[in-house]
Structures are given as structure tokens and as C-alpha cells.
Amino acid sequence: MPDVIEVEELRRTYAGGFEAVRGISFSVARGELFALLGTNGAGKTSTVELLEGLAPPNAGSVRVLGHDPYTERAAVRPRTGVMLQEGGFPSELTVAETVRMWAGCTSGTEKGARRSRSVRGGGRATGGPVGEALELVGLTRRADVRVKQLSGGEKRRLDLALALLARPEVLFLDEPTTGLDAEGRHTTWELVRELRNAGTTVLLTTHYLEEAEALAERLAILHEGRIAAAGRVDEVVAAQPSHLSFELPDGYHLGDLPPLARLGVAGHEIEGRTVRLKTTALQHAATELLLWARDSRVELHGLDIRAASLEEAFLQIAREQEPTR
The missing domain is CATH 3.40.50.300 (P-loop containing nucleotide triphosphate hydrolases)
Known part of the structure; x- marks a missing residue:
């Protein structure tokens, strides 16, 4: 048609x-x-x-x-x-x-x-x-x-x-x-x-x-x-990264996590003890992170695993566009 x-x-x-x-x-x-x-x-x-x-x-x-x-x-x-x-x-x-x-x-x-x-x-x-x-x-x-x-x-x-x-x-x-x-x-x-x-x-x-x-x-x-x-x-929506955030366990630092490249992480932020990861491979990153926590016998407090949404894609696009007029 x-x-x-x-x-x-x-x-x-x-x-x-x-x-x-x-x-x-x-x-x-x-x-x-x-x-x-x-x-x-x-x-x-x-x-x-x-x-x-x-x-x-x-x-x-x-x-x-x-x-x-x-x-x-x-x-x-x-x-x-x-x-x-x-x-x-x-x-x-x-x-x-x-x-x-x-x-x-x-x-x-x-x-x-x-x-x-x-x-x-x-x-x-x-x-x-x-x-x-x-x-x-x-x-x-x-x-x-x-x-x-x-x-x-x-x-x-x-x-x-x-x-x-x-x-x-x-x-x-x-x-x-x-x-x-x-x-x-x-x-x-x-x-x-x-x-x-x-x-x-x-x-x-x-x-x-x-x-x-x-x-x-x-x-x-x-x-x-x-x-x-x-x-x-x-x-x-898929063109935008998904997000994982959690608190680092006591006694651990960012370098103690699996290599971020192995997790498929495209970017990260740290605020106090809270780590925020951006990834376009959410399932893989979440699986690797949870396996690491299990093997290390630690609990990831405040764990939040969030797929990208249209709202996030919209806001990211608005931020990325430079004024052209």
C-alpha cells in the first residue's frame, strides 16, 4: 500500500x-x-x-x-x-x-x-x-x-x-x-x-x-x-545506553570490579560510594556484575538495573544537539 x-x-x-x-x-x-x-x-x-x-x-x-x-x-x-x-x-x-x-x-x-x-x-x-x-x-x-x-x-x-x-x-x-x-x-x-x-x-x-x-x-x-x-x-531507544548503579561494598574500590571493558560499559560515574555504569549490552553487563558479586560474596546495596527508555533517548538527543541558529 x-x-x-x-x-x-x-x-x-x-x-x-x-x-x-x-x-x-x-x-x-x-x-x-x-x-x-x-x-x-x-x-x-x-x-x-x-x-x-x-x-x-x-x-x-x-x-x-x-x-x-x-x-x-x-x-x-x-x-x-x-x-x-x-x-x-x-x-x-x-x-x-x-x-x-x-x-x-x-x-x-x-x-x-x-x-x-x-x-x-x-x-x-x-x-x-x-x-x-x-x-x-x-x-x-x-x-x-x-x-x-x-x-x-x-x-x-x-x-x-x-x-x-x-x-x-x-x-x-x-x-x-x-x-x-x-x-x-x-x-x-x-x-x-x-x-x-x-x-x-x-x-x-x-x-x-x-x-x-x-x-x-x-x-x-x-x-x-x-x-x-x-x-x-x-x-x-536501543541507540541509547542502559544504566546500572549500585554502592561499592565496604573495602572495595572501582578497580576491584571486573574490567569495565569486559562488562561492555561505555561510560561510568562515581559519586561517593555510588557507581553508575552506562552500557548498550545491559544483559551481559548485569550478568557479569552479579556473577562477580556472588563469587566475591558481597552484596550490592542500592542495585538498580534500568533499560533505556524513550524519555532517556529524548533527553539525550536534546542535550547532544548544539544550537545551530
Whole structure:
């Protein structure tokens, strides 16, 4: 299947010459969940706005579902759903009125409603597409409540309901779980997984790295308008070292340990009696260290063996990138 999203050498420059996006390229396959990450000011929002067709690029190209989302907006917009960071709903409308109003502005709603039956046993809700959208995000019982009376988390779920109303082929999620509690966040994750499994292509931006690690198959990390790292999540994480830390036993020094090269250690730090080791061969290093402790009949107090995480990879990439502007 051809890629649903294709980005080639994309650039976006604002008035005054500030270049927010500086020649990035990536693609998203049909049915894939792709995460676009980055520090504040990295260019995520500028990139997503180009993908959504809200502005034209200054250079490079964007294709969504085979079309230019800006010049061929009429061919793209009915097949996409967008969840912005903040919806800006009329506060006096009820939840159901808000969704009905949006449905009246969205083409393809009936088609989307038929597709929704493949997610969570769709069709149980009453009220057609509006009822189904509210059921998907758990707002059925709040249908008659005014928007101004919703909690922050409920407003985010309403944002998601509107994005899902026509059951889009491509779904853009911009910080979808901001303001949600832990239960609401995991419920949203499960819904997003179901949408992906039903064939929806999802592009996600999030500051919650745990969220990207839990949901995404591939990702790109932006830094100062360029892609600093990209690939499968496990590949990006594996490129960063894992960590072992422990307290040196009384009477022992660093030189009494097995040679660090034999442990596969790429770097180490010592603070007082605490030793911190970095390695890209965690299992080997941990095994050798524990065998040494057993044979030496010592106990390693405060032992902490931690595999690399996306958060650590993200922070390391941010530290390694030198300012280039």
C-alpha cells in the first residue's frame, strides 16, 4: 500500500525570516501510528499545520492520501480528523448540541458512522453518528451538559469526539490526553489502538513520552526544525545506553570490579560510594556484575538495573544537539 502521508524536504518560514521547519522528510504508512516529538519550539506544530492543510509550505512537498492538503483541501478534509490542543467550543451549547453543530459542518459523517461499527462494537449507541461519537469517548451521560460545565478532561474527550465524528481515514492528534487523569489517559490509549487496528492512520504529537512509547510504531524527534532521530521506537531507544548503579561494598574500590571493558560499559560515574555504569549490552553487563558479586560474596546495596527508555533517548538527543541558529 502507498504511504498515506509523504513529507519531502519540508520547510516553513515565518515573517522576519524565522525558519521553523528546516527541510524534514518522513512518511507514514496506511494503518500506522506515527509520533512526532520534539522540544518546545522544535517545529512540531508548524509541521502538523502543513499536514492539515492550514498553510502552504515555503519549500518541499506534503501529500496526504495522495493529495496536496492545502491546494486540494476539498479532496482531503472530509477524509481526515483533527484534534487540536484546544477546541474553543461555544460555552453555552450542550455537548450533544456541539457535536450536532460540528456534524452539520462535516461532510462524510454518515460514511464515517458506518465505519465506526468496527470499533468497540459500534452501533449500540442511539442518536446516529452523534450518539456513536459520544459513546466512543465516554460522554453519553454528559450529552445534555453545557460545555462550560465540563472538566478539562471532559473537554479533551469532546475534542476527540469531534475528530472521530466522520470516522476519518487519517487522524491528527495534537496532545490528545492533556488534562486527563491516569484512567482517562489509558482509556484514550485503548481507543486510539482500536482505531489503528480498524485501519485508521494516526499522527500523534505529545509531550508525554510514555504515551508515544506505548502507542507509536515509529516516530521522529524534531529539534530546531530538523529531525534529530527517527525510526521504530525500539530502534531509537536501543541507540541509547542502559544504566546500572549500585554502592561499592565496604573495602572495595572501582578497580576491584571486573574490567569495565569486559562488562561492555561505555561510560561510568562515581559519586561517593555510588557507581553508575552506562552500557548498550545491559544483559551481559548485569550478568557479569552479579556473577562477580556472588563469587566475591558481597552484596550490592542500592542495585538498580534500568533499560533505556524513550524519555532517556529524548533527553539525550536534546542535550547532544548544539544550537545551530
